[in-house]
Amino acid sequence: TSSTKSSYELVTLTTWLLKQEQAGVIDNEMTIVLASISTACKQIAALVLRAPISNLTGVQGAVNVQGEDQKKLDVISNEVFSNCLKSSGRTGVIASEEEDVPVAVEQSYSGNYIVVFDPLDGSSNIDAAVSTGSIFGIYAPNDECLADVEDNGTLDSVEQRCVVSVCQPGSNLLAAGYCMYSSSVIFVLTVGTGVYVFTLDPMYGEFVLTQEKVQIPKAGKIYAFNEGNYALWDDKLKQYMDSLKEPGDSGKPYSARYIGSLVGDFHRTLLYGGIYGYPRDKKSKNGKLRLLYECAPMSFIVEQAGGKGSDGHQRILDITPTEIHQRVPLYIGSVEEVEKVEKFLA
Numbered sequence: 163t164s165s166t167k168s169s170y171e172l173v174t175l176t177t178w179l180l181k182q183e184q185a186g187v188i189d190n191e192m193t194i195v196l197a198s199i200s201t202a203c204k205q206i207a208a209l210v211l212r213a214p215i216s217n218l219t220g221v222q223g224a225v226n227v228q229g230e231d232q233k234k235l236d237v238i239s240n241e242v243f244s245n246c247l248k249s250s251g252r253t254g255v256i257a258s259e260e261e262d263v264p265v266a267v268e269q270s271y272s273g274n275y276i277v278v279f280d281p282l283d284g285s286s287n288i289d290a291a292v293s294t295g296s297i298f299g300i301y302a303p304n305d306e307c308l309a310d311v312e313d314n315g316t317l318d319s320v321e322q323r324c325v326v327s328v329c330q331p332g333s334n335l336l337a338a339g340y341c342m343y344s345s346s347v348i349f350v351l352t353v354g355t356g357v358y359v360f361t362l363d364p365m366y367g368e369f370v371l372t373q374e375k376v377q378i379p380k381a382g383k384i385y386a387f388n389e390g391n392y393a394l395w396d397d398k399l400k401q402y403m404d405s406l407k408e409p410g411d412s413g414k415p416y417s418a419r420y421i422g423s424l425v426g427d428f429h430r431t432l433l434y435g436g437i438y439g440y441p442r443d444k445k446s447k448n449g450k451l452r453l454l455y456e457c458a459p460m461s462f463i464v465e466q467a468g469g470k471g472s473d474g475h476q477r478i479l480d481i482t483p484t485e486i487h488q489r490v491p492l493y494i495g496s497v498e499e500v501e502k503v504e505k506f507l508a
């Protein structure tokens with residue numbers, strides 16, 4: 163079909179969203195939330211692009227609630243994301259990897275949707291101009307969950323109410339996506355009807371649809387793990403890793419690729435197949451990545467593309483967080499590759 167398509171016939175993210183709304187896939191509020199997220203991503207893309215010029219590299223000097231150095235751009239991106247979401251007037255609660263607790267949006271601006279996000283993931287790459295990304299997930303308010311707390315009479319603060327409404331399993335996600343700041347700026351989105359990829363056209367500042375209904379290959383010969391932690395891994399995981407290095411029937415072992423930026427490593431895995439892993443180890447017994455902001459949204463996306471997201475034993479989307487910054491081991495990518503590591507870990 164593309165050969166007969168006029169090159170002027172572009173589908174932008176805006177028109178795509180309006181089509182989804184017309185078809186009843188998403189409601190008007192969701193359209194507005196997603197449009198405001200895409201605006202935030204465009205702003206962050208511009209900041210990342212110019213970071214070395216505008217002196218935005220380096221650390222802020224603060225340490226976030228999880229004990230990590232915040233980069234200047236972590237802090238600014240968080241503000242950009244929060245402000246875009248608040249001013250959309252369609253979000254009720256927002257929770258960010260960079261904030262201690264979820265925030266209730268001021269009533270006069272507030273709407274229904276709950277948005278979780280990591281405004282600038284992989285920011286340790288920023289100073290070397292290597293890929294980074296923003297990750298987000300959108301939930302409906304969890305009334306059932308709130309009612310439970312009200313009945314028990316333990317709902318004593320707005321803050322607690324926010325925590326409860328945010329702590330939902332990934333299987334409740336209505337939408338999830340990420341934006342990758344790389345050689346191209348890529349916005350990947352699912353609203354539960356497959357995975358759509360948009361590329362920012364810098365000539366006129368619009369995201370343009372470049373791939374639809376993406377399917378991840380069933381298997382793939384690329385693995386992305388931080389193998390520097392090998393000595394700290396469980397024996398079963400070491401055996402799995404060793405097995406990838408055995409040349410199989412093809413005479414060729416797997417290839418190693420690791421950017422250290424989940425969005426970048428995930429995007430490659432989505433398109434080429436293979437596996438990304440961040441295991442637990444002797445030092446971090448739940449791994450490094452956050453269930454709410456990183457693992458659940460990526461798992462929703464990968465499942466929508468026919469892949470799999472697991473903690474090594476169970477489906478990521480089935481895990482209900484008990485804390486907002488909860489960490490979980492992650493194995494994500496092609497179905498056969500994730501099942502292979504699960505077998506070794508069983």
Ligand code: AHM
Pocket residue numbers: 230259280282283284285286388422423424425427450
């Ligand atoms: P961040 O949210 O503090 O940026 O950390 C998350 C990042 C992921 O993007 C990446 O996959 C991982 O941390 C890399 O960790 P490591 O440097 O331990 O390999």
Ligand code: MG
Pocket residue numbers: 259280282283284456
């Ligand atoms: Mg992160």
